[in-house]
Amino acid sequence: MSSPGLIEQLDSGIDVLFTDPEVAIPNVDASLAELLGIAAELRSLPRPDFRSRLKVSLMDSAVAVSGLGGPKVMASAVIGSRSFSRGLAHHAKEQILPTLFGAGAGTYAVRRSNFAVSVLAHAVALILITSSGFWIQRHHEQRVQTLTLIEPNVSEYLALDASKSAAGGGGGGDHDKLQASQGHLPKRSPEQFVPPEVMIRNDNPKITVEPTVVVPPQVNLANNRLPNLGDPRSTVAGPPSNGIGYGSGIGSGAGLGVGSGADGGVGAGIGGGYGGGIFTVGGGVRAPRAIYKPDPEYSPEARQAKYQGTVVLSLIVRPDGTAHGLRVVRSLGMGLDEKAIEAVQQWRFEPARKDGKPVAVAVEVEVNFHLF
Amino acid sequence: MKTQFPRETLVRALEYETDERLLIEAAQRDPLRFAELYESNFERVYAFVAYRVRDREEAQDLTAEIFHQALASIQRFEWQGKPFAAWLLSIAAKVLADRWQRLGKRQEVPSDDLEEAAIESVVEQRAILFQLVDALPPDQRHVIIRRFVDQRSVREISQELGRSEGAVKQLQFRALQTLRGHMRSTYV
Numbered sequence: 001m002s003s004p005g006l007i008e009q010l011d012s013g014i015d016v017l018f019t020d021p022e023v024a025i026p027n028v029d030a031s032l033a034e035l036l037g038i039a040a041e042l043r044s045l046p047r048p049d050f051r052s053r054l055k056v057s058l059m060d061s062a063v064a065v066s067g068l069g070g071p072k073v074m075a076s077a078v079i080g081s082r083s084f085s086r087g088l089a090h091h092a093k094e095q096i097l098p099t100l101f102g103a104g105a106g107t108y109a110v111r112r113s114n115f116a117v118s119v120l121a122h123a124v125a126l127i128l129i130t131s132s133g134f135w136i137q138r139h140h141e142q143r144v145q146t147l148t149l150i151e152p153n154v155s156e157y158l159a160l161d162a163s164k165s166a167a168g169g170g171g172g173g174d175h176d177k178l179q180a181s182q183g184h185l186p187k188r189s190p191e192q193f194v195p196p197e198v199m200i201r202n203d204n205p206k207i208t209v210e211p212t213v214v215v216p217p218q219v220n221l222a223n224n225r226l227p228n229l230g231d232p233r234s235t236v237a238g239p240p241s242n243g244i245g246y247g248s249g250i251g252s253g254a255g256l257g258v259g260s261g262a263d264g265g266v267g268a269g270i271g272g273g274y275g276g277g278i279f280t281v282g283g284g285v286r287a288p289r290a291i292y293k294p295d296p297e298y299s300p301e302a303r304q305a306k307y308q309g310t311v312v313l314s315l316i317v318r319p320d321g322t323a324h325g326l327r328v329v330r331s332l333g334m335g336l337d338e339k340a341i342e343a344v345q346q347w348r349f350e351p352a353r354k355d356g357k358p359v360a361v362a363v364e365v366e367v368n369f370h371l372f
Numbered sequence: 373m374k375t376q377f378p379r380e381t382l383v384r385a386l387e388y389e390t391d392e393r394l395l396i397e398a399a400q401r402d403p404l405r406f407a408e409l410y411e412s413n414f415e416r417v418y419a420f421v422a423y424r425v426r427d428r429e430e431a432q433d434l435t436a437e438i439f440h441q442a443l444a445s446i447q448r449f450e451w452q453g454k455p456f457a458a459w460l461l462s463i464a465a466k467v468l469a470d471r472w473q474r475l476g477k478r479q480e481v482p483s484d485d486l487e488e489a490a491i492e493s494v495v496e497q498r499a500i501l502f503q504l505v506d507a508l509p510p511d512q513r514h515v516i517i518r519r520f521v522d523q524r525s526v527r528e529i530s531q532e533l534g535r536s537e538g539a540v541k542q543l544q545f546r547a548l549q550t551l552r553g554h555m556r557s558t559y560v
Contacts, residue, residue, distance in 0.1 A: 007538075007545045011526060014544075018523055035548040038555070041498050042520040044422035045505060050432050051414055057436065058410060058443055062403035065443075 006032060014039050171253015171261040173245025174201065180243030180251045183230020185258060185266060188215040192264045195248045195256035196229050198240045213249075213257050214264035231258050279354060279361045288317040288349040288361055296343030296367055299335030303371070307332070311340040311367045319358035321349045329364060340367040392456050399446050406443050413457050414439075415499035420464050423495050425471075428521075434471065438464045497555065504554045512547035515540055 006029070013036045172195060173180060186196040189212035196211040211229070226232075228240065231251050242248075247255045249264070256264040281287040301307075312330035315323045323344055328337045344365060352361035395412075398405040417438055422431040441463050449459060505516055511533075518524045518532070526544070530537045 007541045010545055010548070011541050014519070034552055035545075038501065038548050038551050039520070041501050042505070042516065044419075044426070044428060044431065044498070045502060045516075045520050046418055046422075046428065046432055046435075047521055048517055054414075054432075054436050054439060055407060055410060058439055059404060059407060061440060061443055062406055065403045 010035055010039075017043065171245050171251040171255050171257055171259045171263075172196075172247045172249015173243030173251055173253065174199070174248060175246055176241045176244055178239065178241035178244070179236045180231040180234050180245075180258075181228075181236050181238050181240045182232065182234040183226045183228045183240075183250075185232055186211045186213055186229055188213060192256060195264065196250050196258060197248065198228060198230050198242050198250055213266050215266055233259070279352060279359050281352065281361060281363065284354055285359060285361060286353045288321075288352040288363060290347050290365075291321075291350050292346075292348035294343055294346050296336075296339045296369070298369065298371075299339050302332075302334040302336050302369065305334065306371050307334050307336070308370050309336070309368075311337055311369070312364055313340060313344055313367065314362065314364045315344065316360055316362050317349045317351055318360045319351045321351050321358075323347050323349065332369065336369050340369075343367065393451050396446070396449060396451060396456060400449070403443060403446065406446060409442075409456060410439055413460055415502045416457050416495070417460050417464055419495045419499040419502060420461055421468065423491065423498065424468055434464075434467055438467050441467065500558055501551060501555065504551050507554070508547055508550060512543050512550065515543045516547050519544060 009029075009032055013032070017036070017040055174197075176199075181198055183198060187210060192212050192214050194209045194211045196213060229250065230240070231243070234251075243251045245252045245254055245260070247253070247262075249256045249258055251257070251259045253260045253262055255262045257266055259265075259267045261267050279285045309332045310330065311328065311332050314325075314327045314329050316325045318324055326341050326344060328341070331337050332340075344367065351358035352363075353359065392409075395405065395408050399409055414435075418431065418435045421434045421438070422428070425431045425434060438460065442460055445463075449456075505513060508516065514533075515529060518529045519526070524532075526537050526540050530540045533540065
């Protein structure tokens with residue numbers, strides 16, 4: 001049972017304990033003395049938030065240790081703990097980072113100039129963003145006008161039959177130091193299994209096949225009656241040589257034919273056949289067909305001048321369907337020739353065919369530039 | 373003559389030892405698990421320090437330093453069958469010795485085992501008392517904290533709570549009675 005007198009005596013005794021911590025508990029009732037003893041012990045009670053804050057501090061250190069593994073971090077944590085309690089007294093009022101209007105003052109200095117600079121920087125950024133939006137809108141309108149004004153058009157690909165006779169060429173050699181020796185041409189054939197050779201490098205072939213050159217059967221070639229194979233146009237009578245070219249034929253070219261050209265024909269051209277060029281459409285050579293035709297762009301100056309017309313290009317369509325050797329036959333100028341070449345270089349063809357096989361062929365194409 | 377302990381006491385002691393050992397090993401693997409060791413030993417270490425250092429703020433600083441040192445050297449702890457608290461108190465003794473040395477004072481050393489046992493008993497009671505304060509009803513706990521930690525007068529507390537001084541004194545009285553009751557039940 002508590003009586004008002006006992007409660008008052010207890011409070012008075014507690015006041016005395018605060019006044020003089022070393023004073024002995026006064027001679028009072030035994031039960032009151034026991035309560036005063038507890039009160040004396042409570043004078044060293046820790047602050048209620050101390051336990052939790054110390055735990056947070058320890059866990060921060062633990063994270064630092066487990067994350068960085070550095071003894072330095074732990075050492076700094078121990079040193080930092082020396083002023084732990086004093087830091088607590090102010091910690092509740094402080095913020096770790098400064099706030100815009102200076103809350104947590106004392107942690108960091110608040111400078112008015114920084115605030116002003118920040119406001120100014122944000123204002124400039126806002127103006128830039130807004131003005132750039134207007135600029136983009138205006139620019140967008142201009143682009144729309146340009147696109148509606150100009151629409152390039154390319155006419156259908158037109159292959160021109162330039163010749164009624166087949167043409168082409170071939171060459172070879174085996175890197176000899178001597179020019180190819182004179183001799184007769186091998187048998188003509190649309191297909192070649194073995195290239196001609198003056199000097200037989202393989203004395204014991206597994207399969208013996210007569211050497212041929214790739215020349216259409218209807219073409220009559222100038223030949224001679226010399227007993228050995230060779231280049232009929234050569235002025236070197238001997239000693240026997242395959243020539244300075246490469247590719248296993250005869251001559252100074254590259255390939256499996258005879259002459260200074262490339263491929264398996266005879267002469268200075270490429271792509272088989274005979275003569276000084278490549279195949280042209282006609283004479284058993286079927287025209288190539290464009291299967292991929294990206295549109296050419298209009299050059300800015302031609303667009304501005306509203307200039308129109310047709311560019312004619314000559315080119316070689318290779319057996320793989322690609323266009324090479326582009327040359328302007330009829331020019332328009334104002335950058336349209338270059339634009340036409342750029343576009344046609346990207347074209348892909350179903351190649352020309354001779355006897356069912358793809359061959360390189362020279363063609364001309366028209367590229368129309370028209371504004372409407 | 374061999375001392376005979378009750379069977380249930382031995383089992384409980386073994387369970388405690390095993391649990392604590394597991395906690396220590398866990399903290400050695402993952403320092404974040406040190407939190408559990410901290411929670412179970414905080415009052416004991418603080419009471420040990422507060423008994424020797426009268427100033428509360430300094431006692432808190434030293435307690436923080438002791439636990440930080442323990443965390444830093446937990447990897448070196450080797451289980452030898454002794455309670456973890458004993459290891460913590462050995463760190464506390466060293467920290468206190470350093471403190472006396474810094475201040476140029478002589479440390480009070482117990483004169484004999486009897487005095488040392490008495491001090492241990494007081495420290496143990498104080499640790500339990502600090503724990504019991506947290507278990508008080510909120511209004512009684514508030515009065516105890518404001519009166520004994522913040523050293524506010526009864527009048528100031530009564531103004532804070534909007535109650536009469538008599539009511540605050542009554543709460544103070546009941547709080548101390550509650551603590552006494554719990555202490556008695558703990559030690560009987």
